Amino acid sequence: MxxxxxxxEMLSGAAMVIRxxxxxxxxxxxxxxxxAVLHIYDALFQQSKVKHVLVRHEQAxxxxxxxxxxxxGKAGVVLVTSGPGAxxxxxGIATAYMDSIPMVVLTGQVMSHLIGGDAFQxxxxxxxxxxxxxxxxxxxxxxxxxxxxxxxFYIAQSGRPGPVVLDIPKDMTMPNExxxxxxxxxxxxxxYNPTAAGHPGQIKKAxxxxxxxxxxxxxxxxxxxxxxxxxxxxALARKLNYPVTNTLMGLGAYPAGDPQFIGMLGMHGSYExxxxxxxxxxxxxxxxxxxxxxxxxxxxxCPHATIIHIDIDPASISKTxxxxxxxxxxxxxxxxxxxxxxxxxxxxxxxxxxxxxxxxIEAWRSVHGGEYEQDTPVLKPQAVIEAVSRIxxxxxxxxxxxxxxxxxxxxxxxxxKPNRWINSGGLGIMGFGLPAAMGVKLNYPDADVVCVTxxxxxxxxxxxxxxxxxxxxxxxxxxxxxxxxxxxxxxxxMNYESRYASSYMDSLPDFVKLAxxxxxxxxxxxxxxxxEPALERAFALKDQLVFLDIHVDxxxxxxxxxxxGGAMHEMFLSKTKRT
Amino acid sequence: xxxxxxxxxxxxxxxxxxxxxxxxxxxxxxxxLTVAPTDDATMSRLTLVTHGNDQVIEQITKHLHxxxxxxxxxxxxxxxxxxxxxMLIKVKATSNEQRxxxxxxxxxxxxxxxxxxxxxxxxxxxxxxxKLDAFIEALKGSAIIEVARSGVSGISRGEKTLxx
Numbered sequence: 001m002x003x004x005x006x007x008x009e010m011l012s013g014a015a016m017v018i019r020x021x022x023x024x025x026x027x028x029x030x031x032x033x034x035x036a037v038l039h040i041y042d043a044l045f046q047q048s049k050v051k052h053v054l055v056r057h058e059q060a061x062x063x064x065x066x067x068x069x070x071x072x073g074k075a076g077v078v079l080v081t082s083g084p085g086a087x088x089x090x091x092g093i094a095t096a097y098m099d100s101i102p103m104v105v106l107t108g109q110v111m112s113h114l115i116g117g118d119a120f121q122x123x124x125x126x127x128x129x130x131x132x133x134x135x136x137x138x139x140x141x142x143x144x145x146x147x148x149x150x151x152x153f154y155i156a157q158s159g160r161p162g163p164v165v166l167d168i169p170k171d172m173t174m175p176n177e178x179x180x181x182x183x184x185x186x187x188x189x190x191x192y193n194p195t196a197a198g199h200p201g202q203i204k205k206a207x208x209x210x211x212x213x214x215x216x217x218x219x220x221x222x223x224x225x226x227x228x229x230x231x232x233x234x235a236l237a238r239k240l241n242y243p244v245t246n247t248l249m250g251l252g253a254y255p256a257g258d259p260q261f262i263g264m265l266g267m268h269g270s271y272e273x274x275x276x277x278x279x280x281x282x283x284x285x286x287x288x289x290x291x292x293x294x295x296x297x298x299x300x301x302c303p304h305a306t307i308i309h310i311d312i313d314p315a316s317i318s319k320t321x322x323x324x325x326x327x328x329x330x331x332x333x334x335x336x337x338x339x340x341x342x343x344x345x346x347x348x349x350x351x352x353x354x355x356x357x358x359x360x361i362e363a364w365r366s367v368h369g370g371e372y373e374q375d376t377p378v379l380k381p382q383a384v385i386e387a388v389s390r391i392x393x394x395x396x397x398x399x400x401x402x403x404x405x406x407x408x409x410x411x412x413x414x415x416x417k418p419n420r421w422i423n424s425g426g427l428g429i430m431g432f433g434l435p436a437a438m439g440v441k442l443n444y445p446d447a448d449v450v451c452v453t454x455x456x457x458x459x460x461x462x463x464x465x466x467x468x469x470x471x472x473x474x475x476x477x478x479x480x481x482x483x484x485x486x487x488x489x490x491x492x493x494m495n496y497e498s499r500y501a502s503s504y505m506d507s508l509p510d511f512v513k514l515a516x517x518x519x520x521x522x523x524x525x526x527x528x529x530x531x532e533p534a535l536e537r538a539f540a541l542k543d544q545l546v547f548l549d550i551h552v553d554x555x556x557x558x559x560x561x562x563x564x565g566g567a568m569h570e571m572f573l574s575k576t577k578r579t
Numbered sequence: 580x581x582x583x584x585x586x587x588x589x590x591x592x593x594x595x596x597x598x599x600x601x602x603x604x605x606x607x608x609x610x611x612l613t614v615a616p617t618d619d620a621t622m623s624r625l626t627l628v629t630h631g632n633d634q635v636i637e638q639i640t641k642h643l644h645x646x647x648x649x650x651x652x653x654x655x656x657x658x659x660x661x662x663x664x665x666m667l668i669k670v671k672a673t674s675n676e677q678r679x680x681x682x683x684x685x686x687x688x689x690x691x692x693x694x695x696x697x698x699x700x701x702x703x704x705x706x707x708x709x710k711l712d713a714f715i716e717a718l719k720g721s722a723i724i725e726v727a728r729s730g731v732s733g734i735s736r737g738e739k740t741l742x743x
Contacts, residue, residue, distance in 0.1 A: 126593055131604045135647045138593075155647060190743070191589055191650040315641035318634070 011181040013142035014039035014173035015046075017106065020149040022049040023183040026077050028068070028442060029053070030061035034081025035121060036108025039173035041079075053442065053471060055435070056463040058085050062092020063432050063461075064439030066101050070422045071397060071440045073228055075102035075156045082108040082170075083121030087128065091429060093163045094132040098426025099249060100226060102161035104152045105129075109138070109169040125167050134162030139172040143179040150184045159194030160313040161226055194312065198329030198337065206284070206308045206325050207341045213282035214353035215304075216242045219265065222249030222425065223287015223311060223331050230254070230418040232335035233286060239342055240349055243361055245273040247288050249425040252415035256394065262361060263370075266294040267562045268407045271368035271571060274560065276361055277302055278569035285309045287331045290321040291426075300567035310334050368560060368573050370411060378553040379528050381405065381480045385412035388450060388478060391535050396420065396448035399436035401457030402428045404486035405478075407558040409452040431460030437475040438468060448476070448539060455481040455505050455549075465518040465545070474543045479511060482554040490557045494572075515547035525550040581610070582636050583655040583662060583733050585741050586625040586643060590616055594648040598625065601646065607631065607639050611664075611708075611730035619743070622650065626732045628708075653741045655733045662733035665703065666711045667693070671722035672700040681721055688714045699724065 011019060017040050021029065030053045033041045044052055055061045058080045065076025080089050086107040096103045110119040126136050135155045137148055145168075152164040210216060218240075224233050230253045237244045237260055244254040245265040254261050263270030265277055277283065283305045288294070295301045298320050309316075309323035310331055317326040327334055372382045385408050388396070394414040399422040400406040406423055415421050422440065424432045437451035458479055468475065480486075488503040512522030521544050525534045531550070538546040563570040563578065572578045588594050595614055602609050607629060614625040629639060636654070643649050655662070672678045678700070685692060685702045688710065694701035704714050708731055715726065735741070 127596070130593075130597060130600050136593075189647070192647045313645070315638060315645055319638060 008180040008182060010178040012039070012043065012173065012175045012178050013145055014043040014175060016142070016145040016181050017149065017168065017173065018043045018047060018050055019181060020146045020183055021077060022047070024149065024153050026050055029077050029079050030055060030064045030439070031079035032058050032061060032081065032085055034085045034108060036082035036110060036170045037079060039170065039175055042175065055467050057461065058088035059092050059431065060435035060461050060464045060467065062089050062103070062105065063095065063435035064442070065103050066092060066096045067399060067422050067436035067439035068443050069101045069103055071419050072443065073226065073419070075104050075153055076439065078103065078105045080105070080107055081121065082110055082125070083123045086123055086125040090128060090132070093129055093165065095424050095427045095429050095432065096163040097132045097134070099222060099424065100161050101163065102156040103163040104156050105163060105165045107165060107167050109167045111171045112169045115169065125165060129165045133165050136165040136167065138167040139169060142172045142177065145172065146181060146183045150187050154187045155192065195328050196330050196333060198310065198327040198334040202325060202327045203334060203337050204341065206327060207338055209282055209306055209308060209325060210240065210284060211347050211349055214350060215279055215281040215357050216240070216284070217276050217280040218242050218244045218284045218286065219277065219288055220244065220250045220253050220286040221247040221288025224250055224253040225418045227287055227312070227331040229287070229332035229335050232332055232339060235339050236335050239339060241354060243276055245269070245277065247291070247294055248410055248423065250288065251410060251421040252418045255416040256414040257416055262365070264410055267296070268411065268558050268560065270370065271560050271573065272361055272364040274568045274571060275364045278567055280305045282306050283308065286335065287311060289316045289319070295321060296562045296568055296570070297565050302568060376553065379525070379531060379550065381408045381552040381556055382412050383528070384478065384480060384531060384550055384552060385409050385452065387531055387535055389413045391539055392448050392450065396450045397422060397440045397444065398450045398452060399423065399433045399440065400452045401430050401433040401454060403430070403454055403457060404490065404558050405452050405454045405480040408480070430457040433457060434461050434464050434477065438464060438473050441473045441475045442471060450476045450478055452478045452480065454486060455479060455483065455508055456485045465515065465520060468545045469518050469520065472543065474541070474545050476538050477545070477547045479547065479549045480552050481549055482552050483508070484554050493557065511547055511549040515545070520545040520547055522547045522549065580632070581628065581630045581656065583660070583731060584627045584629065584640065584643070584652060585655055585733060586627065586652040587650040587741060588623045588625050589648040589650060590621050590623045591648055595625070597646050597648060598643065601642055605642065607635065613730035613732050626730070628731050650743065651741060653735065655735055658739060659736040660733050661736060662707055662731050663705055664708050664711055664731045665705050665729040666714070667701060667703055667727045668715070668718070668723060669699055669701045669725040670718060671698065671724055673698050677721060681718070684717050688717070690714065
């Protein structure tokens with residue numbers, strides 16, 4: 001390799017891609033090779049800083065990168081080839097987009113001169129990904145690669161995070177064509193400059209409104225997790241002694257073991273969280289977006305409440321629910337400013353009103369309290385999650401797929417730390433759990449990583465058991481096997497007179513043998529008394545993947561559940577009770 | 580309500596598709612759209628006419644702002660502004676009577692006849708969209724062959740600007 005001078009190195013486009021990732025501090029790249037990215041793979045092979053993880057399907061690569069980002073706060077990186085490689089990554093990109101997860105996806109593309117000619121493995125990835133990315137770009141000149149990669153990371157990780165796709169035509173990476181390499185340290189764009197600190201006047205207004213509240217609630221979402229503001233949120237809540245509810249995406253932002261925590265809210269939220277929301281006079285929404293799974297019918301949503309809404313994305317404010325006091329900014333500095341103002345003011349909330357509010361909340365807490373049938377001959381899925389929570393002390397990383405098992409995990413696992421609950425909240429995709437658990441385990445090899453799944457979901461990316469073997473990923477799979485697509489069945493029970501149209505899972509494999517065939521450990525649990533010993537054994541096998549195929553009650557439903565079209569406080573509490 | 584939104588956009592490939600895609604994705608209306616480079620070759624100026632209630636317009640402007648390539652934008656209809664649209668209209672003009680009638684009408688609307696054949700006139704009219712609508716209405720008696728409208732372009736009055 002020759003240099004023009006001592007400072008500037010000459011690198012091929014392919015080598016620049018890998019070097020830029022290394023300079024960005026990327027340790028793992030998740031991907032799958034193919035024609036359009038072979039130059040890049042060759043450059044990857046010739047260095048050791050950036051390690052590549054070979055998945056069995058590109059979708060899994062995106063979920064691994066995504067889960068790493070959810071656990072660490074840093075962007076995950078994916079490399080796939082053009083055409084099918086890129087389209088297989090689409091579901092994972094959409095998942096990250098819906099949950100505002102920073103991710104950089106490098107997609108191969110056919111040679112520039114072939115673009116638009118329906119070449120072999122050509123797909124307009126910029127067009128396909130446009131509605132599901134924060135931004136996407138294409139490389140037009142090899143020498144732009146370092147700048148474009150820096151730009152991709154900058155956009156993915158700043159403001160409201162999200163996935164960025166960089167499309168790289170093969171001729172941009174020719175090994176023999178070398179260009180000066182210089183990785184920019186910082187970047188400034190005239191058209192993109194997200195707000196950080198909130199408006200001081202608005203923050204003041206919000207603090208005053210909070211202090212005047214008689215029936216307050218703090219409603220926090222995924223923004224607190226990705227914004228790394230759990231500490232500030234906890235400080236504010238403790239200072240005020242106000243009840244806290246977390247969204248599905250926000251679990252762990254406030255410790256579940258704390259008495260001020262009243263559970264998750266929304267469609268399958270706790271009775272007390274939904275009641276407290278509905279009757280509140282002041283709602284402090286932090287990094288949450290009033291999603292339809294939270295609000296139920298927006299026209300009937302929290303009729304008495306003054307709404308304070310902190311969010312980094314102005315478009316999230318007053319989108320579905322009008323905010324009375326909007327604050328645009330990063331949740332971390334805004335919450336810190338609120339805590340500082342409270343300290344400065346030395347003002348206290350209305351103690352008397354708060355006492356009676358807490359009495360009311362405690363009364364609600366005793367109404368349902370996550371009860372389910374005990375001492376049944378068939379294992380209850382809720383009991384499985386409670387046991388996992390107990391054994392891992394609420395400190396494991398828990399990933400999930402989508403359906404009943406996801407809701408049981410959200411309701412019954414006591415998340416005491418942020419970034420530990422990793423699920424697809426927005427897109428709601430089956431097949432996320434296993435690759436997500438793999439992404440976390442690879443980066444946090446000493447942590448307990450649990451994938452809570454079902455026999456339907458796990459089969460959507462079960463091929464990744466092979467990747468787990470290759471990289472020695474000792475995740476624990478909790479397969480809540482009820483022989484049905486549980487959530488579909490629940491809706492069919494409730495709305496379609498139990499006509500189970502295609503919700504029955506027939507012809508299941510023997511999951512124990514399947515796991516064993518990949519060299520993993522499989523354990524079947526079919527009776528309640530087998531559960532604890534099986535879990536103890538599984539978690540003692542630190543470095544091994546253990547597939548626990550746990551047979552649970554197929555008749556179980558997830559409760560509470562919002563009454564469709566109703567207000568926050570209208571819920572089914574069991575198969576026979578409703579509010 | 581009708582709004583005219585002017586946007587300064589990075590002159591990059593795909594940036595227009597992003598704006599149009601946003602409207603399609605989120606179910607917003609585009610009544611007209613015009614785009615061209617400005618005096619600064621790195622930037623395009625796009626003028627978009629849309630309609631919706633205040634909440635929808637607020638979401639439209641917020642989402643436009645979110646697009647990485649959008650440098651600045653302005654809702655022209657929020658304050659005093661000038662708006663113009665250009666129309667080229669081809670009409671059948673065979674008899675003398677017909678030709679005189681079309682000519683008179685064009686004069687009233689301060690249109691210019693920019694192409695003439697034995698059978699047709701092509702007229703250029705500039706004005707607000709309402710004026711162009713009125714001209715079409717006025718020509719309804721004669722046979723209109725073809726209409727090409729540019730879509731609205733606009734600029735705010737006085738000191739207010741949309742520049743870097």
